[in-house]
Amino acid sequence: MQVATETVWQWLSEVSDPEIPVLSLTDLGVIRDVRWEADTLVVTVTPTYTGCPATAVINLDIETKLRACGIDELRLEQKLSPPWTTDWLSEEGREKLRQYGIAPPVERKSGDKAEAGRISRLTGRAGLVIACPRCGSENTEKISQFGSTPCKAAYRCRSCLEPFDYFKCH
Amino acid sequence: MTEASDLIANDILFDWLLRRGDTALVLGHRVSEWCGHAPALEEDIALANVALDLIGQARLWLSYAGEVEGKGRGENELAFLRDAWDFRNLLLAEQPNGDFGQTLMRQFLIEAYDLPLLRALERSADERIAAIAAKAGKETAYHLDRSSDLVIRLGDGTSESHARMQSALDTLWPFSGEMFCGDGVDDAMSDAGLAPKPESLKPAWTETVEAVLAEATLTRPQSDFAHSGGLSGRHTEHLGHLLAQMQFLQRAYPGATW
Numbered sequence: 161m162q163v164a165t166e167t168v169w170q171w172l173s174e175v176s177d178p179e180i181p182v183l184s185l186t187d188l189g190v191i192r193d194v195r196w197e198a199d200t201l202v203v204t205v206t207p208t209y210t211g212c213p214a215t216a217v218i219n220l221d222i223e224t225k226l227r228a229c230g231i232d233e234l235r236l237e238q239k240l241s242p243p244w245t246t247d248w249l250s251e252e253g254r255e256k257l258r259q260y261g262i263a264p265p266v267e268r269k270s271g272d273k274a275e276a277g278r279i280s281r282l283t284g285r286a287g288l289v290i291a292c293p294r295c296g297s298e299n300t301e302k303i304s305q306f307g308s309t310p311c312k313a314a315y316r317c318r319s320c321l322e323p324f325d326y327f328k329c330h
Numbered sequence: 331m332t333e334a335s336d337l338i339a340n341d342i343l344f345d346w347l348l349r350r351g352d353t354a355l356v357l358g359h360r361v362s363e364w365c366g367h368a369p370a371l372e373e374d375i376a377l378a379n380v381a382l383d384l385i386g387q388a389r390l391w392l393s394y395a396g397e398v399e400g401k402g403r404g405e406n407e408l409a410f411l412r413d414a415w416d417f418r419n420l421l422l423a424e425q426p427n428g429d430f431g432q433t434l435m436r437q438f439l440i441e442a443y444d445l446p447l448l449r450a451l452e453r454s455a456d457e458r459i460a461a462i463a464a465k466a467g468k469e470t471a472y473h474l475d476r477s478s479d480l481v482i483r484l485g486d487g488t489s490e491s492h493a494r495m496q497s498a499l500d501t502l503w504p505f506s507g508e509m510f511c512g513d514g515v516d517d518a519m520s521d522a523g524l525a526p527k528p529e530s531l532k533p534a535w536t537e538t539v540e541a542v543l544a545e546a547t548l549t550r551p552q553s554d555f556a557h558s559g560g561l562s563g564r565h566t567e568h569l570g571h572l573l574a575q576m577q578f579l580q581r582a583y584p585g586a587t588w
Contacts, residue, residue: 207386207465209382209383209386209469210383210386210387210389210390210465210466210469211379211381211382211383211384211385211386211387211469212382212386213382240390240461240462240464240465241457241460241461241464241465242464243461243464243465243468245468303372304372304373304375304376305376305472305475305476305479306372306375306376306379306380306476307375308375309379310379310382310383314372330468330472
């Protein structure tokens with residue numbers, strides 16, 4: 161059975177990220193390519209983080225979904241380059257994150273990319289402003305650079321006092 | 331597509347890939363030893379996440395090494411079925427965790443080196459090396475933020491935390507020089523346009539280290555004496571103990587899988 165690749169993309173948009181179930185794999189931007197090589201469907205996937213424990217589960221979920229949709233000849237390929245970035249999160253995905261209680265990634269300020277700026281930034285002088293996903297307040301503080309998963313940091317809102325996850329820029 | 335195998339002998343490339351993979355693996359295992367023991371829950375989670383990234387990076391390097399070697403060994407065989415003298419990690423990576431400060435200092439000294447190394451490797455003539463480096467570099471930049479931050483906070487902290495950080499620095503400093511000791515493998519990699527010479531990374535490392543140590547009010551040790559040997563398989567006594575723990579399951583139950 162050889163269906164249009166658009167249909168395959170549609171199917172994959174119905175597969176949830178195993179750690180953040182409000183996001184689909186296409187929201188996350190990890191599906192890089194869907195193509196047919198003769199009778200084989202090839203899906204190219206980019207890992208978010210090299211050590212992300214969800215990578216294996218994501219691959220299994222893709223395979224399970226596509227087989228359930230009737231694809232028999234299937235191959236998954238891992239693509240490292242270009243490396244995944246939070247820029248690939250869809251707009252829809254960012255909004256879903258916010259409604260789920262996770263602050264979406266905030267771009268770094270201009271000029272902050274230089275590695276010379278790293279040390280001043282880490283001392284908090286040029287910190288990011290992360291708005292609380294619950295009350296919208298910008299009066300928030302970082303608790304830990306790593307949160308419940310490698311892709312998130314733990315924050316706390318000083319206004320509504322709720323802790324929340326920040327999907328960090330990567 | 332350029333492939334390293336066209337540019338350099340496989341045994342040299344294999345050796346070099348092991349250095350990358352083994353250093354990430356051994357350091358990742360060391361950091362993972364903190365799981366359940368860190369001073370605060372957030373630190374516990376952070377260390378576990380850093381360890382995960384390092385082990386993820388080790389898998390990429392070691393898988394490639396296994397393919398280059400061409401003897402049917404994959405990442406698992408290379409990680410779990412080699413003995414200490416076959417490991418090619420930096421001696422610094424295998425040093426014991428000590429206290430929290432010593433763990434962080436070890437992390438900082440290595441990450442300050444890894445970041446310029448990975449940035450340079452992004453320009454490798456080998457696409458696979460460049461791709462792994464680009465992926466790992468993003469994570470390492472993030473880890474370096476964290477380790478620098480904590481070295482500064484603890485160094486410029488209480489008298490107790492300051493003393494411990496200084497002691498960690500003094501203990502680990504003699505192991506940092508090995509990072510810049512290039513040998514024939516590095517020369518061949520550099521000549522083939524595959525990797526930078528380790529010596530070329532020293533200015534960037536020194537700049538980061540001096541800036542952070544200054545902010546942390548820590549004193550850089552004067553001696554430049556450097557222990558070496560890890561990159562050619564001569565290790566400190568600590569690696570054998572680490573491997574005994576890390577490899578136990580695979581040795582006791584060969585081929586075991588989850």
